[in-house]
Amino acid sequence: MQDKDCIRFLQWALPQIQMRWTGLRRVHKQVCKRLARRLTELELSDLDSYRQYLSSNHDEWQKLDSLCRVVVTRFYRDKREFGELAERVLPQLAAAAQAAGRKILHAWSIGSASGEEAYTLAILWYHLLAPRHPGLRLSTLGTEIDAHLLERSHRTCYPGGTIKNLPEDLRNAAFVPGNGDYCLKPQYQTMVSFLRQDIRTELPDGEFDLILCRNLVFTYFDEALQLATLERIMTRLRPGGWLLLGVHESLPANTSGLKAVSERLGLYQYE
Numbered sequence: 001m002q003d004k005d006c007i008r009f010l011q012w013a014l015p016q017i018q019m020r021w022t023g024l025r026r027v028h029k030q031v032c033k034r035l036a037r038r039l040t041e042l043e044l045s046d047l048d049s050y051r052q053y054l055s056s057n058h059d060e061w062q063k064l065d066s067l068c069r070v071v072v073t074r075f076y077r078d079k080r081e082f083g084e085l086a087e088r089v090l091p092q093l094a095a096a097a098q099a100a101g102r103k104i105l106h107a108w109s110i111g112s113a114s115g116e117e118a119y120t121l122a123i124l125w126y127h128l129l130a131p132r133h134p135g136l137r138l139s140t141l142g143t144e145i146d147a148h149l150l151e152r153s154h155r156t157c158y159p160g161g162t163i164k165n166l167p168e169d170l171r172n173a174a175f176v177p178g179n180g181d182y183c184l185k186p187q188y189q190t191m192v193s194f195l196r197q198d199i200r201t202e203l204p205d206g207e208f209d210l211i212l213c214r215n216l217v218f219t220y221f222d223e224a225l226q227l228a229t230l231e232r233i234m235t236r237l238r239p240g241g242w243l244l245l246g247v248h249e250s251l252p253a254n255t256s257g258l259k260a261v262s263e264r265l266g267l268y269q270y271e
Helices: 003-017 021-042 047-056 060-067 079-099 116-132 147-155 168-174 223-234
Strands: 104-110 137-144 157-159 175-178 181-184 192-196 208-212 237-244 258-262 267-270
Touching (some): 003 021, 021 060, 047 060, 079 104, 079 267, 104 116, 116 168, 116 192, 137 147, 147 192, 168 175, 223 237
Parallel strands (some): 137 192
Antiparallel strands (some): 157 181, 175 181, 237 267
């Protein structure tokens, strides 16, 4: 399969599953490799044949959708954002919660992959915030559509490259080395739960003080789906709560109800 043929196919197919080529462009070679394997599985000769197969096998669009999901994740991914969470956002949320007499802060990691983002929040809270806010705990929910990634989230053992971004003191405190991987200690695991959901069609119950929606909705979805998904996400964000995007993402035009605290860091507050 030539790269130009794969690009042409993706530019045709992505709009039909409400995804956009600009979001997938940097990782398209990985998707093309997956497509090549899928053609082999189906005993199809080329992408033109696959187009015909899609036209007569509607369920295959779901398979294509899964092939186009590329996950890049690690602990403490983007130290600037997590530094801002630890130094500014979480302290503000903690103070507001305690002033209101609440005992739990609720965070939601959308597209939580194999748990790295959600567990990073738990580590930061345990070491940097919990000692300053006794009587208040952080509960984080991760939602993810991929069952294999959720299984890895529950296994809580990760290769060294996945945890290397964490500050050394936090890395040494949170993980135990063994069998070539690094396994998260139990006290952090109990602060996080996971749920299999598709953000395009499902939402968890309850309200959240902090929602992390990074490198998924506002990277891969087309603008119409971004707007629809954001509207639904906002129904779960507590007034005064914070929404964090990826550093290379931005909200759709004409978004209302969110104050841009730092567009450079993708940080917004619900007014």
